[in-house]
Amino acid sequence: MxxxxxxxxxxxxxxxxxxxxxxxxxxxxxxxxxxxxxxxxxxxxxxxxxxxxxxxxxxxxxxxxxxxxxxxxxxxxxxxxxxxxKSHYAISGFDASRASTLRQGGGTSPGFSVELVEGKILVTAVRAGGPAAAAGVKPGWEALSADGVAIQNAGQGMLHEDLRRHQILQQQIGGYGGQTLDYEFRAGDEKKLLRLHLPKADGSAGFGFMQGMDVQREFRLVGQKDVGYFRLDLFLDAVRVLPQFEQAIKACGACKGFVIDLRGNPGGIAVMANAMAGWFVAKSGVKLGTMYQRGVDLNFIVIPRLNGFTGPLAILVDGASASTSEIFAGGMQDLKRARVFGSRSAGAALPSVIEVLPNGDFFQYAVANYVSASGLELEGRGVTPDLAVAHTAEALRQGKDRPLDAALDWIYANPTPADRAAQH
Amino acid sequence: MRIQLLLTGLLSTSLLFAQRAAVPPTGQQILDRYVKVTGGKAAYDKVKSVTMLGTMEIKGQNVRGEMKMYRIDGGKYYTVVDLPGVGKQEDGSDGTTVWDKTVLGPRLKTGDEKFLAACATGAMSEYQRTATEQDKCYSKTEYSGEETIAGKVYQKVTLTPKLGKPEVQYFDKVSGLLRRTRMILPSPMGEVPIVMVIEEYKTIDGIVTPVKLVNQMGPMEMEMSFSSVRFNEKLPGTLFELPPEIQALVEAEKKPTP
Structure with a gap:
């Protein structure tokens, strides 16, 4: 023996x-x-x-x-x-010692998202048509557990704390397509236990080593049903997302304004930002910024699209909006083509690539610095909203989305078509 | 004595040879040699259409897509790369309008970019324009000396386009084959320095043709590998027609600016 x-x-x-x-x-x-x-x-x-x-x-x-x-x-x-x-340097692999501390669900969303608001982990959005909406989950509820595991605040002290916290929180409530999970919430004084059936993966196409992630997006009319609202959780699946975005723009020709919601969007394929920007810019030769690589500097150019949207554009960001989201929001803000609402973005704006190491782990590293058209480095700084506005627990309980409401207030108060030329 | 004479003769000959070798070739001689070793002008002249099918891969990044290139005489070409997750990236010309349609949107090429894409109009002009249509694209050809890379000696030829920045082509001194090109490509994103390395040739219908190329751009490497290259295949004319989005841009350009 x-x-x-x-x-x-x-x-x-x-x-x-x-x-x-x-x-x-x-x-x-x-x-x-x-x-x-x-x-x-x-x-x-x-x-x-x-x-x-x-x-x-x-x-x-x-x-x-x-x-x-x-x-x-x-x-x-x-x-x-x-x-x-700097951001965008990461080693990822299965980490046995860390696996047990927090719940690590899959990449499929249960149809709601959570954030740390006033010290509690609250539901901040419920997606129409998703399992959470069907089960009656409401914004403002406190999320207590997922699959029997307590949902914990995390990410304190980490580089890009808000971004990491957001990612860790969504990971705790996430699951796998087709999975049924029990969630515990607190609504006022009442505890609610709800069983949610997560939808099967929608077949979102990844890019390179970024695979297996559902790209949540939606388009609807908001406000008085005359403002376009496009929410995108990841800049991936360009093959399907960009045509859907084009459809949204075309469906919104008579809209009073357009809102792009990039809250919680950690980025993805950088050129998708340029592609989307093209629908809001009429002038040739503009750029969202410059990518400085070793030996090559590339301009993030915007190619104007025919029959784009010329009305007011609002972009929503928060501390978990990173990378491509920041390139888009910061670039459009620089061009004075959009007003940005929400809270300061992550400041994690370095273009990067991912490769596999000999030991099987994934290694992400930055290959470039990104500098906005006005010469600002967004890395470590982030995009500062034109109007800083955050969720409050009370507003969420009333079903209000304060950053979106602020964007709508601006759109309704804003420019007549004659003034819009100044935005280009 | 005879030996001495012979030795003297040999030495003389060697000296003469050395003197001749010391005279550098002209850029044109190197290009002419390339045409000869890859099949000769007559073989090139017979090619009226080229079809190249293969893959494009961003090396080390798990990004690989199907690539198809079609080109016919008259400056008509169409290239499509279908990258998973990004979609079709297209590039073409109907002989007049030079365009691309990428994830960024549809675009008409202009200026240096249009010139370099369209200066050569032959079917073989994608990778062989130096050999086949040098005069149309370049105003100056100069020999730029030798350079040793990874133990191989290359003869360099600097070609100055009629529009755009000069490019340096590296020809293997032994085989005469073009092995790399260092150039600065005009693009809407700015000027992009690129090194294009030809890793593999194959003989197709008597022409030694590049079938595996690697483009080095900053920290990225893109490999294009063609498993099928066919000459003189009948290609439908519709392949080179302008896509509707490009046609719309052409029409929009014709309209007077308000």
Whole structure:
């Protein structure tokens, strides 16, 4: 028995020794990729903590060589890339030690979203036609548990805290298509236990390694049914989303205004922002900003579409609107073509790519800096709304969406068609 | 003595040869050699249509789509790349209007971009315009010396287009084949420096044709690989007609600006 146990131990040890080579290759790939592809090598010479990318390599490599599990390697790699102090650097893989702390549902939404409002995790939106709406879930309810696991606030102290909190909260309430989950809410003094049947995945097309995510979007008329409202949770599935967006614009030719809701949208395919912007811009040669890569600077140009929408445009953002959302909102704000409502966006605006490491983990890294047309770096700064307005618990309970209401107030008070030329 | 003479003769010959070798080739000689080693002008002249079917892949990013290219004499071409999650990215010309229709929307090409896309009108002009229609596109051809890359010696030719920035072509000194082109492409996003590497050629109907190419643009690499290349296939004329969105742009341009 001892021999068998010793043999197993040896096998494990030998297995990890081989695995460790793979882990070292993964470390090398991460370090070298950033060294080769960071858009500004000067920033690597002096990292935010005063060290240099070249200077920290050996110490981190030694630590990886001494690890005993993939989780340890992952933690070291995360620590390494955090040294850069920017968004869009991530190592993702199944992390055994973290799996039990918070519920990790799938990417299918139960038809409602939650945010931290006044210290509580409240339902902020219920999607029409979704399972939550059918079960009677209301905005303003406190979300207590999903599938028997308490929903917890998280993300405190992390880089881009609001964005991370939003993602972790949605992950806790999410599930898999076709799954039935029990949710517990508090509505006033009353607790409500509701069983929701999550819809089957809608077959949204991913891009590259960004796969398996449902792209939630909707178009409807709001206000006095004369303002177009298009909500997009992810900039993916361009094949279906962009034609639907085009249909929305065409259906809204006589609308008094148009609202694009990017709250909670963490980004996706960057050029979708340019494509959508084209429906609101009449002048050629405008851009949403510039992407600075090593050796190539690319303008985020906007190609004006024929018969676009010329009325007032409002864009809704919050702390979980990131990346492509910020490029769109910040760019359109810069062009003075839109007014932005809500709360400051995440400030995580670096164009990035994702690749697979030799150990099977995914490695996301930024390949460019994004600077808006007016010369502002949105990374770390975010888009500042023209009108800052946030949810309140009381307003949610009354069924009000304050940022959307503020956008509608502006649209109804705004420009006559004659004034609109100034926006182009 | 004979040996000495012979040696002297050999040395003389060697010296003469060395002197001849020291005279650099002209850019035109290198281009002419390329035409010759890839099949010769007569073979090129027989090609009236080209069909290339394959894939385009963004390397390392799990992005790969089907790619089809069609080109006929008269400056008519149509290229479509269907990328999963993004959709069809199209590019074409009916011989007059040069356009593209990408995720950004439909667009008419103008200026340098239009010139470089349309200056060569032959069926072989996608990757072989230097060989077949040099005079139409370039005003100057210069030999720019040798460069060794990964142990291989390349002869460089700098070609200055009649409109646009010069490009440098690298020809394998041994085989005479074009292996890479360094250029700055005009695009609506600005000027984009690109290195196009030809990784593989195949002989098709007597013409040595590029079938695997990698475009390096900043940190990204795009690989185009053609599993099927056919010459002189009958292609429907409708393939090169302007799509409705492009036709609408053409009509809109004709209207006077209010």
């Amino acid at each position: 001892k021999w068998i146990a010793a043999g197993l131990l040896l096998m494990c040890a030998s297995g990890w020794a081989q695995e460790r080579d793979v882990q070292l290759q993964s470390f090398d790939q991460v370090w070298q990729t950033i060294a080769n592809k960071h858009w500004n090598p000067k920033q690597l010479e002096k990292l935010p903590d005063g060290s240099s990318w070249a200077g920290i390599r050996d110490a981190y490599r030694k630590r990886v060589a001494a690890t005993k599990s993939p989780d340890e390697v992952r933690a070291i790699l995360r620590e390494l890339i955090a040294k850069i102090g």
